Amino acid sequence: LNEDTRRPFPAPLTDIKQAIETQARVAGLRDFDRPSLEAIDKRRNQLWTAATIVTISLATVFAFFSYLAPQIGQANTVDRLFPWMRAVLVGTVAVFFLYLLEKELALRKLTRLLIDERVLTTALSNRLRELSTLTDAAKAINSTLELDDVLGVILSAALGLLGGTEGSIMLVDENEEFLETYCYRGSSDRYEPEPRLRVGEGVAGYVAQTREPVVLSGKPDPAKFKNVPAKEAEIHSAMCVPLVSRGRLLGVININDTEGGRDFSDYDLRTLRLFADHAAVAIANARLYEKEKEHVMKLLEIDQLKSEFVATVSHELKTPLTSIIGAAQTLRRAAARLDDSAKEEFLAMIERQGQRLLRLIEDILFASKIEAGESPLKLEPVQVAAVAEEAFKTLSTRAGADRIVLDFPEDGLPAMADPGALQQILLNLLDNALKYGGEDGPVVVTGEPRDDGFVEICVSDRGPGIAPEDQQTIFDRFRQVDSSRKRRSVGVGLGLYIVRNLVEGHGGKIWVESELGQGSRFCFTLPQRRAQY
Amino acid sequence: MLKGRPRVLIVDDEPDILLMLRVNFETEGYETIFASDGATALKRIAEDKPDVVLLDIMMPIMDGWGVLEGCRSLEHRPAIIVLSAKAGHDDIERAHSLGAYEYVTKPFDPEQLVKIVGEALGRA
Numbered sequence: 001l002n003e004d005t006r007r008p009f010p011a012p013l014t015d016i017k018q019a020i021e022t023q024a025r026v027a028g029l030r031d032f033d034r035p036s037l038e039a040i041d042k043r044r045n046q047l048w049t050a051a052t053i054v055t056i057s058l059a060t061v062f063a064f065f066s067y068l069a070p071q072i073g074q075a076n077t078v079d080r081l082f083p084w085m086r087a088v089l090v091g092t093v094a095v096f097f098l099y100l101l102e103k104e105l106a107l108r109k110l111t112r113l114l115i116d117e118r119v120l121t122t123a124l125s126n127r128l129r130e131l132s133t134l135t136d137a138a139k140a141i142n143s144t145l146e147l148d149d150v151l152g153v154i155l156s157a158a159l160g161l162l163g164g165t166e167g168s169i170m171l172v173d174e175n176e177e178f179l180e181t182y183c184y185r186g187s188s189d190r191y192e193p194e195p196r197l198r199v200g201e202g203v204a205g206y207v208a209q210t211r212e213p214v215v216l217s218g219k220p221d222p223a224k225f226k227n228v229p230a231k232e233a234e235i236h237s238a239m240c241v242p243l244v245s246r247g248r249l250l251g252v253i254n255i256n257d258t259e260g261g262r263d264f265s266d267y268d269l270r271t272l273r274l275f276a277d278h279a280a281v282a283i284a285n286a287r288l289y290e291k292e293k294e295h296v297m298k299l300l301e302i303d304q305l306k307s308e309f310v311a312t313v314s315h316e317l318k319t320p321l322t323s324i325i326g327a328a329q330t331l332r333r334a335a336a337r338l339d340d341s342a343k344e345e346f347l348a349m350i351e352r353q354g355q356r357l358l359r360l361i362e363d364i365l366f367a368s369k370i371e372a373g374e375s376p377l378k379l380e381p382v383q384v385a386a387v388a389e390e391a392f393k394t395l396s397t398r399a400g401a402d403r404i405v406l407d408f409p410e411d412g413l414p415a416m417a418d419p420g421a422l423q424q425i426l427l428n429l430l431d432n433a434l435k436y437g438g439e440d441g442p443v444v445v446t447g448e449p450r451d452d453g454f455v456e457i458c459v460s461d462r463g464p465g466i467a468p469e470d471q472q473t474i475f476d477r478f479r480q481v482d483s484s485r486k487r488r489s490v491g492v493g494l495g496l497y498i499v500r501n502l503v504e505g506h507g508g509k510i511w512v513e514s515e516l517g518q519g520s521r522f523c524f525t526l527p528q529r530r531a532q533y
Numbered sequence: 534m535l536k537g538r539p540r541v542l543i544v545d546d547e548p549d550i551l552l553m554l555r556v557n558f559e560t561e562g563y564e565t566i567f568a569s570d571g572a573t574a575l576k577r578i579a580e581d582k583p584d585v586v587l588l589d590i591m592m593p594i595m596d597g598w599g600v601l602e603g604c605r606s607l608e609h610r611p612a613i614i615v616l617s618a619k620a621g622h623d624d625i626e627r628a629h630s631l632g633a634y635e636y637v638t639k640p641f642d643p644e645q646l647v648k649i650v651g652e653a654l655g656r657a
Contacts, residue, residue, distance in 0.1 A: 311619075315591070318618035322640040323549040330557055330643050337560045346556070349549050399548050435546075436593050439569075464594060 013120050020113045027106035037114055040107050047103050054096055058089060130271055133157045137278050147286035151183040151279060155253070158275040159185050162239075163262040164255045169243070169279060170197065170204055171251035179208055179251060201227040204252045207240040211249060214240045215269050236260040239269050241276040245284040253279055312494070316360055320353035327353075352397075363494050370501040377505045381529045382419050383412035384447050384457060391426040400434045405444045413447040414529035415455045421502045422526070428495040429459040429522050437461025437520065454508060454525040461521075466514040474512060475500040499524070538564045539654055542583035544574040544600065545616070546592045554587060557643040558650070571595025575603045583611050585650050588633075590617040590624070601631035612653035616641065 024032035029039055065085070140153035151169050159167040166186035170179040179197045200209045206225050207214050216238040220228050232238075237257045243250040253276050255264070327346040335343065385408035395401045426445070433443040441462030449455050466474060475496050503510040503524045514520035541563045543554045548569070555565045566581055568574035572595045578586065586604075590597035597615060604610055612634040617624065620638045628636045634653050637646060 315618045318639045319547060319550075322618070323547065323553055325640040326550070326553040326557070326643045330553065333644060334557070334560055338556065342556050345552065349552065353549055 013117065013124075016113055016117050016120070020110060020117065023106045023110040023113060027103050027110055029110075035110060035114065037111065040111055040114070044104070044107055047100055051096075051100055054093075058093065061089070130161060130274075133161045134274055134278065137275065141278065141282045141285070147283060147290075148183065150282040150286065152185070154275055154279045154282065155183050155185050158253070158255060158272060162255055162264070162268050162271060164238075164257045164264075165259050165261075167253070167255045169251060169253050170208075171283070172199065172208055172249055176208070176249060179204055182251070197229065198227075201225075202229050202232045203235070203238060203240050204232075204254055207242050207252050208249060211242045211244060213242065213269055213273065214238075215264050215266065216240075217263055234258050237263050239264045239272050241269070241272050243276050243280040243283065245280040250280055250283045313364060316494070317357065320357045320360070323353040324350050324357070360494075363498060367494055367498055367501075370498065377418040377421055377502070379416045379418055379506065379527070382415055382417045382422060384408065384415050384417070384422070384455065384526070385412035387417075387419055387422045388426055388445055388447075388457075391423050391430060394423075394427060395430055395434070398434060400439075400443075403434070403441070403443050404430060405442045407444060407446045409448060413449070413455055413457075415526045416529055417506055417526050418502075421505065425499050425502050425524065426457075426459075428499045432495060432522075433459050433461040433463070433520075437463035441519070449528060450525070453528050455528055456523055456525050458521050458523040460519060462519040465516040465518050466512060466520050467516055471512050471514060475510060538562060539585065540564045540566065540581065540583040541650065542566050542568065542574065542577050542581070542586045542611070544568045544571070544586060544592070544597070545589040546570060547589075550589075553643065554646075557647060561647050563650075571597065571600045571603075574600045578604060578607070578611060582609055585653055586611045586613045587646070587650075588613055588615050590615060590619060598627070598631070601628065601633060605632060612650075614646075614649060614653065616646075 020035060021032060024035040027040070027043055029035050029043055031039060134157070137154045137157045141150050155167050155169055166184070168181050168185070169183040171182045172179055176199055179199060181195050197205050199205050203214060203216060203220050203225050205227075206212075216235060218237065219235060220232055220238075222228060225232075235256050235258060237260075239255045241253050243253060253272065255272060257264070327349045331338070331343065331346050338346075385406065388406050388408065392401070392404055392406060395404070430443065430445070437443055438461060444460045445457070446460070447455060447457040500510050503526070506526050508525040508527070510522070510524040512520055512522050541558050543551055543558075543565055544567070545551055545554075546569045551567050551569070555567070558565050566577055566583060568577050570592050574586070574588070575595070577583065578600075586600075588597045588600055597617070601613060601615075604613060610632070613632065614635045614637060615628045615633045616637050616639060617628075618639040625636045635649050637649065
């Protein structure tokens with residue numbers, strides 16, 4: 001085993017090297033341990049030169065004895081000597097040509113062996129290069145999980161190893177309808193990547209549809225590939241391999257040659273498939289990672305919302321407590337210096353703020369019930385106008401309540417609603433309008449039936465309004481409009497979230513129409529009263 | 534005090550807090566004026582030149598930070614005492630860096646607040 005591992009090359013190549021040495025010795029090469037094709041040629045020339053010289057010499061000798069000897073009167077001598085000479089000459093010639101034959105055969109074998117060796121060595125070094133490139137690609141996959149980076153590395157590696165003027169990785173959309181270029185590498189700036197391709201069209205589309213790799217030599221055949229885009233028609237030779245992970249098509253990888261410098265073989269295709277496998281794994285991993293990241297971000301956001309909730313709630317609780325504690329402490333310490341009406345006012349304040357605190361706590365509990373999905377609504381026929389009147393009465397002691405204007409149709413706007421929930425909706429909206437809807441100007445509540453089986457109720461104010469970017473999030477849980485933007489600041493955190501949930505619990509919708517400086521209009525819909533009531 | 538009764542501007546969007554503070558400061562011999570948002574507060578400061586401002590932070594239209602910033606350039610600057618339900622270090626530091634005399638967290642003891650206002654006036 002030790003001896004085996006010490007061998008620099010696998011056994012067949014070593015065998016070839018030994019055979020080469022033997023044949024070179026037989027062929028009579030001087031540098032028999034490192035023969036080359038040039039040395040073989042040289043040796044062959046040597047041998048042919050020798051053969052030519054020998055042939056010419058023999059012909060001369062024969063000519064001399066056959067034609068010259070009789071003329072100079074030596075025919076008898078020649079006749080006597082000739083049989084002997086002929087035998088010797090034929091023998092020599094035979095031996096010489098056998099010698100030549102042996103050398104020639106050895107040279108031929110040697111040539112073949114040398115070619116074999118060269119092919120094997122080239123294949124080995126190619127394989128090594130391929131392995132190291134693939135290892136680099138694998139390393140890149142492990143070192144980074146950003147899909148762009150990974151696919152870029154894989155594509156560059158494949159392009160570098162296989163040659164070709166450009167390469168691209170296209171990913172398929174969820175419905176496997178379109179391929180979109182995700183990553184492009186090109187050594188020629190004449191070409192731009194085809195940005196989008198319908199599955200089934202062109203070479204890449206064909207591969208995506210059939211999941212069958214394609215090696216292209218020459219321009220794509222229009223009989224096989226439908227609607228070949230102009231860019232693909234420029235291709236001189238190309239390879240395209242599908243990217244598949246767990247039976248799902250992810251996309252394709254293309255390597256093209258647009259300049260005619262490279263023809264791809266099945267061997268190249270095999271290599272590209274290895275890259276495709278890596279790319280598929282990378283895409284699958286990256287998608288998993290993205291999903292995980294999204295999940296974590298969501299959790300972080302929930303966490304953030306919880307912190308915001310705690311901050312909002314504690315602020316909301318501290319505000320009434322400031323009045324309550326302040327009033328109580330003043331009454332206890334400075335009662336002697338307060339007149340009766342001030343004392344009365346402070347007691348009323350404690351009661352009022354206590355009630356507010358209670359409502360706030362109920363709101364928080366209610367919000368958590370909504371969160372947990374435990375707040376069943378009992379829909380019954382109601383007159384929206386009557387419920388609005390109730391809400392108005394509840395608010396009548398509040399500063400600015402005299403600005404509230406109720407404007408309902410004469411029938412009182414019949415609807416299907418949970419009366420308690422509807423009152424809470426109106427109270428919250430009116431409370432907000434009084435608090436944030438400016439110092440003066442009316443707060444108008446309107447209602448009217450719509451054509452789609454719902455009634456629409458709106459609360460409008462003439463306040464500073466809400467910026468468009470805040471109108472989307474204002475109904476989210478505990479979301480407050482950023483106070484640094486100097487508009488609506490506090491207190492809307494819980495109220496509008498509850499309102500939205502109550503409205504949606506009725507099957508209705510809520511929205512806000514507002515322009516900065518022009519006031520706000522909060523509208524919601526409730527189902528109309530059904531015919532049988 | 535040269536002009537007799539010291540003048541306190543109370544800025545808060547909660548009417549009950551305004552009322553509670555008004556009674557406390559008036560029984561202590563202060564003159565009180567009010568604002569329920571930042572913009573009005575800046576106007577009062579410029580026109581009525583109070584000696585002390587009790588300033589809430591979270592208010593509509595313009596918050597307390599805006600008022601603090603608006604006061605930085607004033608020549609005759611009143612002592613500003615911030616009253617806020619937020620008790621974060623960042624907020625306290627921010628208030629001081631904007632020139633607030635003191636940062637009092639809600640809920641507070643009105644008697645304590647009267648004392649702090651007295652100190653602020655004594656120092657000024």
